Amino acid sequence: xxxxxxxxxxxxxxxxxxxxxxxxxxxxxxxxxxxxxxxxxxxxxxxxxxxxxxxxxxxxxxxxxxxxxxxxxxxxxxxxxxxxxxxxxxxxxxxxxxxxxxxxxxxxxxxxxxxxxxxxxxxxxxxxxxxxxxxxxxxxxxxxxxxxxxxxxxxxxxxxxxxxxxxxxxxxxxxxxxxxxxxxxxxxxxxxxxxxxxxxxxxxxxxxxxxxxxxxxxxxxxxxxxxxxxxxxxxxxxxxxxxxxxxxxxxxxx
Numbered sequence: 475x476x477x478x479x480x481x482x483x484x485x486x487x488x489x490x491x492x493x494x495x496x497x498x499x500x501x502x503x504x505x506x507x508x509x510x511x512x513x514x515x516x517x518x519x520x521x522x523x524x525x526x527x528x529x530x531x532x533x534x535x536x537x538x539x540x541x542x543x544x545x546x547x548x549x550x551x552x553x554x555x556x557x558x559x560x561x562x563x564x565x566x567x568x569x570x571x572x573x574x575x576x577x578x579x580x581x582x583x584x585x586x587x588x589x590x591x592x593x594x595x596x597x598x599x600x601x602x603x604x605x606x607x608x609x610x611x612x613x614x615x616x617x618x619x620x621x622x623x624x625x626x627x628x629x630x631x632x633x634x635x636x637x638x639x640x641x642x643x644x645x646x647x648x649x650x651x652x653x654x655x656x657x658x659x660x661x662x663x664x665x666x667x668x669x670x671x672x673x674x675x676x677x678x679x680x681x682x683x684x685x686x687x688x689x690x691x692x693x694x695x696x697x698x699x700x701x702x703x704x705x706x707x708x709x710x711x712x713x714x715x716x717x718x719x720x721x722x723x724x725x726x727x728x
Contacts, residue, residue, distance in 0.1 A: 499661050502659045502660070502661050503661075505659050506658045506659055509656040509658065509659075510656070512656070513653060513655060513656050516653040517652065517653055520649070520650075520652055520653055523649065524649045527647035527649060528647065530647070531643065531646065531647050534642060534643050535643050538639045538640070538642060538643045541639045542636055542639055542640075545632050545635045545636055545639070546632060546636075548632070549628050549629060549631070549632040552624070552625070552628040553625050553628060556621045556624045556625055556628075557621065559617075559621065560617055560618060560621040563613070563614060563617040564614055564617070567610040567611070567613060567614045570606070570610055571606065571607050571610050574603050574606045574607070575603060578599045578600070578602070578603045
């Protein structure tokens with residue numbers, strides 16, 4: 475009965491070693507699956523972020539094109555206003571000069587008179603007209619210079635705004651590095667299971683040896699032997715070649 479128990483104990487120990495190895499392997503597999511799922515979610519989120527950034531950048535480019543057109547159109551409108559103001563100044567000055575010329579001729583009576591007085595009065599009117607024209611022409615020139623400066627400042631403002639709009643879309647969005655693939659946990663070595671099986675076998679062998687009776691073949695029986703209970707018979711022995719061989723045995727008493 476001892477050897478079956480030892481064998482069962484060794485088998486249970488071996489199954490325990492195998493079960494432990496399988497449980498450890500299953501735990502490693504679950505951990506690796508969890509890492510892979512988390513990694514896949516990070517990659518998907520990274521790809522979605524890239525897609526959204528690209529779409530936003532494309533939209534910003536389209537918006538920037540519209541803003542550039544608006545800034546340029548605003549500058550053209552300012553230039554048009556400055557030109558209109560300059561044209562108005564020029565027209566007013568021209569009308570003033572024309573009126574001054576008409577007034578000079580209306581007041582000029584040199585043709586009706588003779589002598590030094592008539593010549594002096596005619597020269598005075600021409601001199602006065604020349605001074606008036608010089609004043610108006612100077613104002614017109616100053617207005618033209620002022621208009622040119624205003625148009626230059628409007629162009630500078632347009633360039634600055636255009637540069638600001640361009641800087642917003644100058645560079646592509648930087649997405650960063652893709653998430654690193656996680657390092658997988660190694661599976662447990664089969665050496666532990668093998669050692670467990672070997673240990674279970676050794677333990678079973680030792681248990682069987684401990685339960686086995688020691689020197690059982692060398693023990694002597696303490697029971698007395700009664701020869702009277704055996705039926706009597708005659709026996710003749712033949713001693714040949716150094717050995718006793720019975721012959722002519724009488725089994726009548728049996």
